[in-house]
Amino acid sequence: MNTDSQGSARGRRAFLGLGVAAVPVATQVPGPRAGAPGDLPRTAEQALRRLRAGNRRYAEVHAEHPHESRQWRRAVAVAQHPFAVVLGCIDSRVPPELVFDQGLGDLLVIRTAGHVLDEAVLGSVQYSVEELGVPLVVVLGHERCGAVTAAVAHVRDGGRVHGHLARVVDAIAPAARASRFRPGDWVDNAVRTHIARVGAQVAGDPTVGRAAVVGARFDLDTGRVRFRRP
Numbered sequence: 371m372n373t374d375s376q377g378s379a380r381g382r383r384a385f386l387g388l389g390v391a392a393v394p395v396a397t398q399v400p401g402p403r404a405g406a407p408g409d410l411p412r413t414a415e416q417a418l419r420r421l422r423a424g425n426r427r428y429a430e431v432h433a434e435h436p437h438e439s440r441q442w443r444r445a446v447a448v449a450q451h452p453f454a455v456v457l458g459c460i461d462s463r464v465p466p467e468l469v470f471d472q473g474l475g476d477l478l479v480i481r482t483a484g485h486v487l488d489e490a491v492l493g494s495v496q497y498s499v500e501e502l503g504v505p506l507v508v509v510l511g512h513e514r515c516g517a518v519t520a521a522v523a524h525v526r527d528g529g530r531v532h533g534h535l536a537r538v539v540d541a542i543a544p545a546a547r548a549s550r551f552r553p554g555d556w557v558d559n560a561v562r563t564h565i566a567r568v569g570a571q572v573a574g575d576p577t578v579g580r581a582a583v584v585g586a587r588f589d590l591d592t593g594r595v596r597f598r599r600p
């Protein structure tokens with residue numbers, strides 16, 4: 371974890387890294403999961419396993435496109451039991467349902483440019499955790515993110531960003547600044563730093579409750595998602 375994200379990590383929840391073992395034991399959420407299908411992931415660890423398996427299928431071009439049948443549609447029309455929240459970027463190449471090979475009723479998906487946070491995003495996470503009992507929140511960034519590239523350009527060249535986009539760039543700029551003089555590709559370093567920062571901010575929010583928060587980076591070239599240490 372870099373110092374930047376350490377600074378914003380507060381509260382009792384840790385922003386989890388690679389190790390599934392690091393997922394808190396107390397992630398089983400009673401109540402909203404009652405009546406859910408038997409094979410539903412009920413803990414953050416089980417949810418992560420499901421996502422990893424789905425992404426493996428996607429990356430290997432063996433996607434099963436589960437949970438799209440007429441019968442399944444009828445079942446989820448009356449009750450949903452999603453097992454993870456994915457906060458991702460709007461990028462057209464990174465739709466969470468596809469890259470994790472999940473179907474209807476499986477994921478709650480929140481997408482903003484560069485997966486930046488605002489009150490509506492945090493409220494959506496809170497709803498997912500409190501009302502639906504979702505045990506896992508994934509912050510999904512990706513390679514060659516346009517929003518991160520814009521923030522890096524802004525930090526490098528200065529100048530005024532016009533309109534609403536200024537808010538997006540401002541939210542990513544701290545990650546761009548923090549990764550400026552690191553070895554390697556500036557944009558890619560900023561992507562990783564920004565994932566860690568957003569993850570720490572979500573994990574530090576008191577409304578996230580007992581849900582585990584993990585960071586993840588999607589590789590556009592290989593189709594693989596790596597869950598990452600912040």
Ligand SMILES: [Zn+2]
Pocket residue numbers: 459460461483484512514515516517518
């Ligand atoms: Zn992006």
